[in-house]
Amino acid sequence: MAFFLSYSTPIAHHKICTVFSSKQGSRHAVDQFGSVTLKAMPEEMALIVTNGSSNNKIPHVLTMAGSDSGAGAGIQADLKTCAARGVFCSTVITAVTAQNTLGVQDVSILPEESVAAQLKSVLSDMHVDVVKTGMLPSTAMVKILHDSLKQFPVQALVVDPVMVSTSGHVLAGSSILDMFRQDLLPMADIVTPNIKEASVLLGGVQLETVTDMRSAAKSLHDMGPRNVLVKGGDLPSSSDAVDIFFDGKDFYELRSSRIQTRNTHGTGCTMASCIAAELAKGSSMLSAVKVAKRYVETALEYGKGINIGNGPQGPLDHMFKLKRKNSSKLRLFEPSDLFLYAVTDSGMNKKWGHSITDAVKAAIEGGATIVQLREKDAETGEFLEAAKSCLEICRAHNTPLLINDRVDIALACDADGVHVGQSDMPVNTVRALLGPEKIIGVSCKTPEHALKAWADGADYIGSGGVFPTNTKANNRTIGLDGLKTVCLASKLPVVAIGGINLSNARSVMELGVVNLKGVAVVSALFDRECVAVETRKLHNLLTENVANVGSAVTEDV
Ligand SMILES: Nc1ncnc2c1ncn2[C@@H]1O[C@H](COP(=O)(O)OP(=O)(O)O)[C@@H](O)[C@H]1O
Ligand SMILES: Cc1ncc(COP(=O)(O)O)c(N)n1
Numbered sequence: 282m283a284f285f286l287s288y289s290t291p292i293a294h295h296k297i298c299t300v301f302s303s304k305q306g307s308r309h310a311v312d313q314f315g316s317v318t319l320k321a322m323p324e325e326m327a328l329i330v331t332n333g334s335s336n337n338k339i340p341h342v343l344t345m346a347g348s349d350s351g352a353g354a355g356i357q358a359d360l361k362t363c364a365a366r367g368v369f370c371s372t373v374i375t376a377v378t379a380q381n382t383l384g385v386q387d388v389s390i391l392p393e394e395s396v397a398a399q400l401k402s403v404l405s406d407m408h409v410d411v412v413k414t415g416m417l418p419s420t421a422m423v424k425i426l427h428d429s430l431k432q433f434p435v436q437a438l439v440v441d442p443v444m445v446s447t448s449g450h451v452l453a454g455s456s457i458l459d460m461f462r463q464d465l466l467p468m469a470d471i472v473t474p475n476i477k478e479a480s481v482l483l484g485g486v487q488l489e490t491v492t493d494m495r496s497a498a499k500s501l502h503d504m505g506p507r508n509v510l511v512k513g514g515d516l517p518s519s520s521d522a523v524d525i526f527f528d529g530k531d532f533y534e535l536r537s538s539r540i541q542t543r544n545t546h547g548t549g550c551t552m553a554s555c556i557a558a559e560l561a562k563g564s565s566m567l568s569a570v571k572v573a574k575r576y577v578e579t580a581l582e583y584g585k586g587i588n589i590g591n592g593p594q595g596p597l598d599h600m601f602k603l604k605r606k607n608s609s610k611l612r613l614f615e616p617s618d619l620f621l622y623a624v625t626d627s628g629m630n631k632k633w634g635h636s637i638t639d640a641v642k643a644a645i646e647g648g649a650t651i652v653q654l655r656e657k658d659a660e661t662g663e664f665l666e667a668a669k670s671c672l673e674i675c676r677a678h679n680t681p682l683l684i685n686d687r688v689d690i691a692l693a694c695d696a697d698g699v700h701v702g703q704s705d706m707p708v709n710t711v712r713a714l715l716g717p718e719k720i721i722g723v724s725c726k727t728p729e730h731a732l733k734a735w736a737d738g739a740d741y742i743g744s745g746g747v748f749p750t751n752t753k754a755n756n757r758t759i760g761l762d763g764l765k766t767v768c769l770a771s772k773l774p775v776v777a778i779g780g781i782n783l784s785n786a787r788s789v790m791e792l793g794v795v796n797l798k799g800v801a802v803v804s805a806l807f808d809r810e811c812v813a814v815e816t817r818k819l820h821n822l823l824t825e826n827v828a829n830v831g832s833a834v835t836e837d838v
């Protein structure tokens with residue numbers, strides 16, 4: 282699989298304003314010295330370069346779609362999604378639909394000249410990064426889009442081939458099918474059909490299983506788009522929400538638990554505009570799709586309680602971040618949390634006569650930025666009580682508290698997340714149990730572990746043992762080289778672990794790899810008489826070496 286990224290490229294130092302691709306797959310960049318061709322540059326890197334150097338320019342998505350009066354799908358969903366993702370969104374309206382939670386009552390298609398004029402106004406003036414299409418109700422509109430993009434090329438085109446609303450109303454007639462196949466799909470960087478749309482585009486093949494979805498993704502890819510996402514929200518046989526992503530080489534099965542809600546109107550539009558928004562910010566295609574899936578899942582989760590209309594289908598909650606602000610409890614993950622990661626040990630606390638709460642309090646006082654309770658021998662009841670007390674301390678200091686291994690304890694006390702090892706509960710199961718917003722970390726020794734952790738929905742990885750340690754029996758030491766290899770392969774932020782102390786922490790941070798965000802420590806903090814003093818010393822040492830701590834491109838939902 283060829284999706285490892287390297288961020289060190291000489292051209293990254295240029296002030297590159299635009300990176301776009303030609304049909305032949307070569308990439309062009311326009312920087313302050315003029316235009317250069319980046320033939321050897323992989324897609325992911327080109328997109329990251331755009332992100333890393335776009336100065337004060339706000340990422341910009343243009344959506345060309347239909348208006349939904351019920352505001353769950355179409356233009357309204359796109360505007361809300363982009364706003365929620367921090368991306369500017371301009372709009373080209375192709376049709377005005379009268380819709381509510383009962384279905385579609387009316388469709389007025391806008392005159393072609395109006396659509397052409399809207400496209401020209403925005404594309405000629407406003408520096409669009411990514412175009413996303415939804416409802417394209419006439420062949421003329423596909424042609425207008427085709428011609429406009431020739432005149433004003435953009436970085437990527439996301440095509441959501443909207444044909445039938447979830448309520449069953451036809452939003453693009455069969456006359457448009459050939460135009461979709463011949464003109465629209467070959468232009469697309471990604472096409473995102475749902476099951477019904479994939480079936481129609483392929484001439485009516487039955488899609489009933491995940492295996493069918495894979496074959497459909499492959500056949501659609503043969504029609505010319507660079508990437509295909511077949512969405513399985515409506516897959517009848519699956520209790521999970523499964524999507525298939527195909528990039529022409531590898532298949533990825535993106536799975537999440539199915540949220541039980543009536544409010545699913547607009548999931549497809551939301552997914553496509555979130556992909557477009559992430560691409561505009563500089564994400565690679567696969568990362569954009571993964572972030573979008575988690576965003577839709579979270580918007581569905583928050584939207585469960587929305588009670589609008591009398592029909593079978595209501596809208597999701599696109600702006601859930603506004604609610605989060607009012608929720609004092611939820612502590613979302615930030616990669617910088619990994620800077621000084623304190624992992625408790627009951628044996629050490631006993632040895633020094635520290636209660637677990639005193640030890641946690643002292644570590645936070647000394648500058649620990651995240652705490653993990655690792656109580657391998659504790660009784661469940663005792664562990665839960667300790668976790669509740671530690672959580673109070675951590676919440677008071679806005680420091681996340683994770684539980685090692687015990688998903689049940691984390692659920693019972695509403696901790697901020699869980700850290701699991703390779704032989705603990707699988708990450709995708711933990712994610713299904715904890716929901717989209719809790720923090721999940723995984724111990725990884727190899728690049729394969731790291732990529733799996735990312736694919737399964739973890740937020741960070743812990744990698745080690747970097748140095749020999751007594752804290753964990755039979756733990757293979759991977760050394761600084763092993764750590765570096767994992768960091769370079771990881772798409773998630775990394776915390777180094779294993780035998781790290783005041784005398785060797787500098788050598789870890791000096792690796793200078795972007796994904797390495799900090800060190801996790803047990804003995805050097807807790808096998809000491811004064812935990813606060815030792816933590817402070819290590820914190821100071823890390824702060825002095827902070828220039829070496831990378832700022833990785835990570836997923837944020
Ligand atoms: N009930 C659900 N729970 C979780 N994810 C869902 C649910 N329904 C749809 N999704 C997800 O929403 C996205 C949009 O898919 P889908 O609903 O199939 O598209 P469309 O809205 O175009 O019909 C996909 O990632 C799908 O897996
Ligand atoms: C204007 C417009 N565009 C797209 C959809 C698809 O909606 P869904 O995501 O529910 O399939 C819709 N119902 N209305």
Ligand SMILES: [Mg+2]
Binds near residue numbers: 545546548
């Ligand atoms: Mg749907």
